[in-house]
Amino acid sequence: xxxxxxxxxxxxxxxxxxxxxxxxxxxxxxxxxxxxxxxxxxxxxxxxxxxxxxxxxxxxxxxxxxxxxxxxxxxxxxxxxxxxxxxxxxxxxxxxxxxxxxxxxxxxxxxxxxxxxxxxxxxxxxxxxxxxxxxxxxxxxxxxxxxxxxxxxxxxxxxxxxxxxxxxxxxxxxxxxxxxxxxxxxxxxxxxxxxxxxxxxxxxxxxxxxxxxxxxxxxxxxxxxxxxxxxxxxxxxxxxxxxxxxxxxxxxxxxxxxxxxxxxxxxxxxxxxxxxxxxxxxxxxxxxxx
Amino acid sequence: xxxxxxxxxxxxxxxxxxxxxxxxxxxxxxxxxxxxxxxxxxxxxxxxxxxxxxxxxxxxxxxxxxxxxxxxxxxxxxxxxxxxxxxxxxxxxxxxxxxxxxxxxxxxxxxxxxxxxxxxxxxxxxxxxxxxxxxxxxxxxxxxxxxxxxxxxxxxxxxxxxxxxxxxxxxxxxxxxxxxxxxxxxxxxxxxxxxxxxxxxxxxxxxxxxxxxxxxxxxxxxxxxxxxxxxxxxxxxxxxxxxxxxxxxx
Numbered sequence: 397x398x399x400x401x402x403x404x405x406x407x408x409x410x411x412x413x414x415x416x417x418x419x420x421x422x423x424x425x426x427x428x429x430x431x432x433x434x435x436x437x438x439x440x441x442x443x444x445x446x447x448x449x450x451x452x453x454x455x456x457x458x459x460x461x462x463x464x465x466x467x468x469x470x471x472x473x474x475x476x477x478x479x480x481x482x483x484x485x486x487x488x489x490x491x492x493x494x495x496x497x498x499x500x501x502x503x504x505x506x507x508x509x510x511x512x513x514x515x516x517x518x519x520x521x522x523x524x525x526x527x528x529x530x531x532x533x534x535x536x537x538x539x540x541x542x543x544x545x546x547x548x549x550x551x552x553x554x555x556x557x558x559x560x561x562x563x564x565x566x567x568x569x570x571x572x573x574x575x576x577x578x579x580x581x582x583x584x585x586x587x588x589x590x591x592x593x594x595x596x597x598x599x600x601x602x603x604x605x606x607x608x609x610x611x612x613x614x615x616x617x618x619x620x621x622x623x624x625x626x627x628x629x630x631x632x633x634x635x636x637x638x639x640x641x642x643x644x645x646x647x648x649x650x651x652x653x654x655x656x657x658x659x660x661x662x663x664x665x666x667x668x669x670x671x672x673x674x675x676x677x678x679x680x681x682x683x684x685x686x
Numbered sequence: 687x688x689x690x691x692x693x694x695x696x697x698x699x700x701x702x703x704x705x706x707x708x709x710x711x712x713x714x715x716x717x718x719x720x721x722x723x724x725x726x727x728x729x730x731x732x733x734x735x736x737x738x739x740x741x742x743x744x745x746x747x748x749x750x751x752x753x754x755x756x757x758x759x760x761x762x763x764x765x766x767x768x769x770x771x772x773x774x775x776x777x778x779x780x781x782x783x784x785x786x787x788x789x790x791x792x793x794x795x796x797x798x799x800x801x802x803x804x805x806x807x808x809x810x811x812x813x814x815x816x817x818x819x820x821x822x823x824x825x826x827x828x829x830x831x832x833x834x835x836x837x838x839x840x841x842x843x844x845x846x847x848x849x850x851x852x853x854x855x856x857x858x859x860x861x862x863x864x865x866x867x868x869x870x871x872x873x874x875x876x877x878x879x880x881x882x883x884x885x886x887x888x889x890x891x892x893x894x895x896x897x898x899x900x901x902x903x904x905x906x907x908x909x910x911x912x913x914x915x916x917x918x919x920x921x922x923x924x925x926x927x928x929x930x931x932x933x934x935x936x
Contacts, residue, residue, distance in 0.1 A: 397811075455805015455825025462784035462802050469689045472783035472808055526777065526888055527814045584887045585814070587750075592882040592896055593704075593764060597754035602763060605714070605746035608739050611819040615810065678885065679816035682748055682768065 397528065398615050399672035402452040407518060407671075408664050410446025410479075411540060413439050414511040415548025417486050421508030423552075432493040438551060440483070447479060471524055475517035482510030515544040522671075529583035530576040530675045535568065542568045543664055550640060550660055553653065559644050562660075566637035569667060573629060580676055580686070590681040601684025616677035617685050625674055628666055636663015690779055694794035697866030698832055699772050699893035700852065701875055705900045707859040709749055709765030713851035717745040717769070717830075720850040725835045726800045730823035742821045744830045745769040745851055764899055767860070769851070770817035770830035771884065771892035772796050778809035778818060778829075786827070794866070794893060795834055800826045814888045837862075865893050 416439040420426060427435055451457045464480070466473040486507035492500045519540035522531040546561035587601070588594025636659070643656040676686040721744055722729040731741030748766040772789075776796050779787045786802035787809050789795070798809075803826040810818040810827065818829045833849035836842060846853060852860040863872035872895075875881070881895035922930050 453807070455807075455820055455827075456803060459784070459802070459804045462786075463804055463806070464783075466783050466785050469780040470783045472781065472806065476783065521781075521808070524781065525811055527812060585885055589885050589887060590814075591750055591764075591766060592884055592898060593750060593752050596752045596762065596899070598752065600751045600753070601748070602751040603749035605711075605743075605748050605768075610740050610746075611742065611822070612810070612816045615807065615820075616816075677811070678814045678888070682766075682816060 397672045397675040397677060398618050399669050400453050402449050404665060404668045404672065406446045406450035407540070408446070408661065408668050409442040409449070410518070411515055411544040411664075412547040412551060412661070413441070413443025413446060414479075414482065414514045415544035415546070416551040417443060417482060417548070418508045418511040418545065419548045419552040419554060419557075421486060421489065421504040421506075421511065423504070426493055426499050426504065428493045428497045428499075430494075432490060435552070436486075436490040436494065439486075443479075443483065471517050471520040475514060475521060478510055478513040478517050482507050482514050485510055511544075512541070515540055526583075527678050528675050529579035529585070529678075531671075532583070533575060533579060535572045535575055539565075539568050539572045547660060547664065550644075550657055555644050555648060559641055562637050562641050562644075566633055569633065569637070576674070583678070585678045585681065587681045587684070590678065601682070604683055612679055613683060613685075617680045617683060618673055619685065622674055625670055628670055632663050632667035632670065634663070635659045636667060639663075690774075690776060690789055691791040694774075694789070694791055694866070696793040696864045697772075697774070697893045698793045698795055698837070698863070699865045699872075699895070700769070700832075700849065701861040701863070701865075701872045701881060701895050701897060702767055703859040703861070703879075703897040704764050704766065705859075705897060706857045707747075707765040707767060708857045709747055709763075710856065711747050712854050712856060713767055713860060714743060714745050714747055716850045716854035718743055720833065720836070721828075721831070725831050726798070727821055727824035727826055727828070729828060730821050732822050740822075742819045742828050744817075744819070744828060746816075759902070762899065762902065767851075768815060768817070769894075770796060770832075771815055771890070771894040772830075772832060774891035774893060775889060777812040777814075777888075777890060781808045781812045783808070795832045796829070797831055797834065798827050798829055800824075803827050814885050814890065815892075832862075865895065 420435060420439065451460060463473055464476050467477055485503050489500055489503035489507055492498045516537055519537040523536040526532050542561065542565040546558060546565040549558040549561050587599045591599050593599050639659040640656040643652050646652060680686045718729055729742040733739045734741065746768055748768060750764050750766055752762045752764060772794055776789055779789050779796060783806065784802045784804055786799045788797060790797065805820055805825040805827065807820050810820060818827050821828050836850060837847050839847060848862045852862045861872050861875060863870045865872055867873060876895045879897040881897050883892050884896060
């Protein structure tokens with residue numbers, strides 16, 4: 397799949413933002429006043445910024461309101477509804493904390509639930525794709541959820557929770573790669589089933605439909621980015637998981653925390669880039685490519 | 687609504703004969719010609735006369751080489767037209783967030799209402815066949831309409847009320863009809879020739895069927911003079927014979 401920057405930024409930052417909103421929502425002793433304002437500013441900048449970034453890959457972004465209508469069948473529509481519900485609930489909850497110093501707790505719980513739902517529905521947009529075997533497995537939502545919860549805890553400053561969740565996210569990520577590497581073979585889709593010609597003999601793409609490229613090839617066949625995938629996986633886990641955990645185990649200060657957060661974000665961006673670049677769509681088989 | 691109908695009254699679709707397709711791409715051109723000036727937005731090209739040209743097509747013809755296994759049979763070249771298969775369980779429809787994609791209850795045609803399309807591209811991601819392309823000029827998703835503006839069009843002569851690819855095909859490799867009616871010509875053709883689904887394991891239940899190439903026949907011995915023309919000398923003699931033996935020994 398084409399690793400579009402808009403979608404990588406969207407999944408990374410909205411994951412972090414909604415992760416932070418989850419921890420803010422369930423906090424029994426939430427911050428108030430200026431401290432609350434700064435937390436909410438960070439969370440909304442990431443969550444809303446990520447969502448806005450995702451609109452850049454739309455062909456007709458001005459019609460986005462229509463996307464809230466098909467919640468009965470579409471995970472993208474459900475994601476939109478979950479995101480807006482969360483942002484409204486947590487916005488009101490934050491309003492009470494920042495300006496009135498009171499915690500309207502049910503709004504916080506609703507927002508926390510909504511934040512989880514938003515990350516889950518985002519992950520299901522990818523998980524539902526049978527055409528992309530690497531994504532079409534239960535580990536995909538687990539990976540998105542564990543990253544969001546770990547990143548959120550890190551931003552919130554729940555140090556013990558962040559260490560535990562980062563470790564879990566790291567394990568889930570490694571499993572996702574190991575299982576994902578076998579997914580295409582296990583899916584059973586081959587050039588033989590794609591063309592239906594397998595019972596005659598071995599099938600080879602002889603001539604493509606055209607000499608140039610097309611939308612399908614640009615969107616679904618991305619070979620270049622996979623070249624350094626093993627190195628990038630190591631980089632992703634080291635700077636995304638290992639470095640933040642080690643820093644959190646040190647006597648913590650704000651500056652060290654900032655470095656831990658920056659390192660985590662860079663690591664997640666690298667892993668998320670691979671999530672798209674390594675994903676192979678079955679339509680590539682018609683072009684003799686993957 | 688982007689939920690799928692439980693049952694469609696008809697299952698209109700194409701039957702494509704891989705045995706007779708000659709790979710001339712006439713269906714590709716007539717499809718582009720008809721559909722760029724009829725249903726919905728035009729099918730745009732980018733940099734059409736430059737080095738890096740590309741464009742939106744609803745029908746493309748691939749060519750595959752198949753090497754038969756086992757014996758020393760010659761490789762076969764199979765031309766393979768590919769367009770929307772109007773699946774019964776169309777994954778492109780259910781992923782649509784706006785309701786722009788839908789499958790018609792009356793005839794099973796999968797269409798895009800371009801006024802509602804936000805161009806998110808998810809339906810193209812969900813289609814295993816590469817049947818949907820996002821038009822780069824219009825920003826909306828384009829796909830085969832089964833020439834919905836021809837097949838019911840009473841302004842056209844009856845012979846023309848079929849998809850333009852079917853009307854154009856010079857080798858009779860494309861057939862159009864109701865695959866839900868087992869007595870229709872296309873259904874009979876599918877039954878007779880062992881019509882198949884593409885990627886059945888994807889669970890899309892395509893309506894369009896492909897007729898596999900017929901087995902190649904073996905060339906019989908037809909030349910009555912051939913037995914008399916068998917090589918007379920089985921072993922090389924003279925200088926060449928000596929050379930052959932000498933080189934063999936080296």
